[in-house]
Amino acid sequence: ETNNAFDALSGEGLSEEPMQKDKEAAGSGGGGAWEVPAGERKQQQRRRKGQRRVVDIDHDDENEDDENGGSVGNERQREHPFIVTEPGEVARGKKNGLDYLFHLYEQCREFLIRVQNIAKDRGEKCPTKVTNQVFRYTMKVGASYINKPKMRHYVHCYALHCLDEEASNALRKTFKDRGENVGAWRQACYMPLVTIAARQGWDIDAIFNAHPRLAIWYVPTKLRQLCHAERNSAAASSSVIPGGGDHFPF
Amino acid sequence: ETNNAFDALSGEGLSEEPMQKDKEAAGSGGGGAWEVPAGERKQQQRRRKGQRRVVDIDHDDENEDDENGGSVGNERQREHPFIVTEPGEVARGKKNGLDYLFHLYEQCREFLIRVQNIAKDRGEKCPTKVTNQVFRYTMKVGASYINKPKMRHYVHCYALHCLDEEASNALRKTFKDRGENVGAWRQACYMPLVTIAARQGWDIDAIFNAHPRLAIWYVPTKLRQLCHAERNSAAASSSVIPGGGDHFPF
DNA sequence: AGAAGGACCAGTGGTCCGTA
DNA sequence: AGAAGGACCAGTGGTCCGTA
Numbered sequence: 001e002t003n004n005a006f007d008a009l010s011g012e013g014l015s016e017e018p019m020q021k022d023k024e025a026a027g028s029g030g031g032g033a034w035e036v037p038a039g040e041r042k043q044q045q046r047r048r049k050g051q052r053r054v055v056d057i058d059h060d061d062e063n064e065d066d067e068n069g070g071s072v073g074n075e076r077q078r079e080h081p082f083i084v085t086e087p088g089e090v091a092r093g094k095k096n097g098l099d100y101l102f103h104l105y106e107q108c109r110e111f112l113i114r115v116q117n118i119a120k121d122r123g124e125k126c127p128t129k130v131t132n133q134v135f136r137y138t139m140k141v142g143a144s145y146i147n148k149p150k151m152r153h154y155v156h157c158y159a160l161h162c163l164d165e166e167a168s169n170a171l172r173k174t175f176k177d178r179g180e181n182v183g184a185w186r187q188a189c190y191m192p193l194v195t196i197a198a199r200q201g202w203d204i205d206a207i208f209n210a211h212p213r214l215a216i217w218y219v220p221t222k223l224r225q226l227c228h229a230e231r232n233s234a235a236a237s238s239s240v241i242p243g244g245g246d247h248f249p250f
Numbered sequence: 251e252t253n254n255a256f257d258a259l260s261g262e263g264l265s266e267e268p269m270q271k272d273k274e275a276a277g278s279g280g281g282g283a284w285e286v287p288a289g290e291r292k293q294q295q296r297r298r299k300g301q302r303r304v305v306d307i308d309h310d311d312e313n314e315d316d317e318n319g320g321s322v323g324n325e326r327q328r329e330h331p332f333i334v335t336e337p338g339e340v341a342r343g344k345k346n347g348l349d350y351l352f353h354l355y356e357q358c359r360e361f362l363i364r365v366q367n368i369a370k371d372r373g374e375k376c377p378t379k380v381t382n383q384v385f386r387y388t389m390k391v392g393a394s395y396i397n398k399p400k401m402r403h404y405v406h407c408y409a410l411h412c413l414d415e416e417a418s419n420a421l422r423k424t425f426k427d428r429g430e431n432v433g434a435w436r437q438a439c440y441m442p443l444v445t446i447a448a449r450q451g452w453d454i455d456a457i458f459n460a461h462p463r464l465a466i467w468y469v470p471t472k473l474r475q476l477c478h479a480e481r482n483s484a485a486a487s488s489s490v491i492p493g494g495g496d497h498f499p500f
Numbered sequence: 501a502g503a504a505g506g507a508c509c510a511g512t513g514g515t516c517c518g519t520a
Numbered sequence: 521a522g523a524a525g526g527a528c529c530a531g532t533g534g535t536c537c538g539t540a
Binding site: 078131132133149152153218221 | 531533534535536540
């Protein structure tokens with residue numbers, strides 16, 4: 001129910017197979033493949049090996065008969081790991097790029113909107129954030145490449161992308177050129193956010209809430225803590241200045 | 251920390267004895283006694299019987315030496331039950347009136363504000379609603395006459411009081427005069443709220459959120475369900491009208 | 501080694517039901 | 521009987537750590 005324009009755009013099979021376990025639905029978008037998440041792919045024929053079926057978009061491998069070890073199929077397939085890409089860059093090999101990462105946040109927002117519409121229709125309480133309920137919905141609906149630990153892990157990266165796309169793009173370029181891994185880039189996303197918070201009275205919650213696409217995400221604990229710590233040390237150093245108080249002495 | 255004007259007004263001992271169990275702090279305001287919640291009362295002498303110590307504000311019984319059964323003291327004392335009173339009326343006997351009930355909601359809001367200030371100071375996430383955390387705080391602080399089941403039970407009664415004090419007052423008078431009990435009055439509070447919701451597009455969440463003192467309370471499940479059911483049956487009956495559709499046919 | 505995500509855990513919202 | 525509230529429970533936010 002409650003289809004909207006997003007559904008057509010995202011091209012995902014969101015209302016199908018609510019009973020079916022999500023094993024066969026994950027779509028690991030390799031490179032530019034992420035415009036076509038895999039929910040739509042599986043049909044009534046069950047997967048005998050499961051694995052390749054699910055991971056090989058980036059190989060253009062539509063062949064069902066790949067071999068891969070003797071294990072009975074259906075074991076869960078992980079998404080390809082992210083690599084640092086610059087804006088517009090397509091990840092090569094069994095990797096996903098950062099445009100795809102950010103796209104997952106947009107998709108997640110669309111799922112939230114659906115969950116909200118369903119809740120409103122039913123007169124139930126309506127989530128304002130991406131909650132467990134939303135992640136359960138993405139699973140049910142076959143979009144199991146969206147999961148809670150992953151989305152929570154990179155929220156602050158998406159926040160930087162939303163709040164200062166220029167800075168976010170520049171950081172991606174720098175870290176790509178340096179050959180840094182995703183973990184290093186992810187860590188580096190904190191600092192610019194703390195700087196933004198400093199400019200806005202350190203209220204990171206207010207900053208998230210003021211941005212329509214960011215407001216639906218919980219502020220990550222570590223980001224909150226960094227802002228708090230930095231605020232305190234900023235206050236401490238400014239109060240040491242002779243002439244004192246919390247104001248700049250000029 | 252973070253004392254504010256409310257503290258002085260409420261007269262409660264909120265920052266004391268965080269270690270002490272709450273057993274000796276509950277203050278059952280009988281009648282007009284509720285301006286002086288009992289948190290402040292206990293001192294370093296421990297209660298030997300506990301019970302009377304805690305319940306007898308309405309008796310003006312400051313005497314420590316009441317007898318009451320041989321049981322070792324400290325058993326929890328319940329608040330006096332509510333009775334339907336009209337506005338300004340003081341409950342007699344071992345009863346509490348509805349002004350006192352509504353006062354508990356105001357107090358609870360003050361406790362929330364303190365919890366929020368503490369959270370902000372610490373850079374922790376800041377509750378926007380009266381959560382378990384707030385109830386834990388009221389307990390810790392000796393205001394154990396505020397508890398979750400009670401506050402949730404009467405939220406919609408408080409909502410009516412906030413949203414249409416005239417109607418609320420009239421309902422109280424009516425039910426008092428009829429000699430109805432609190433349960434009957436409580437049930438009767440639902441209907442006027444549904445009527446208010448009908449006028450405002452059935453969005454009971456929006457109605458709560460638009461009111462500053464009500465916004466901090468979760469919409470009670472039953473009220474939400476009533477609004478939903480009533481909306482649907484209103485829609486159904488209007489769509490039956492010849493000339494059809496969801497609009498009035500004139 | 502670096503990274504994805506199943507699965508766990510402490511504390512939540514919600515309210516039932518043993519208690520007085 | 522009517523009512524107050526301790527205590528339970530399903531599902532939450534949060535993220536660790538066994539996995540690949």
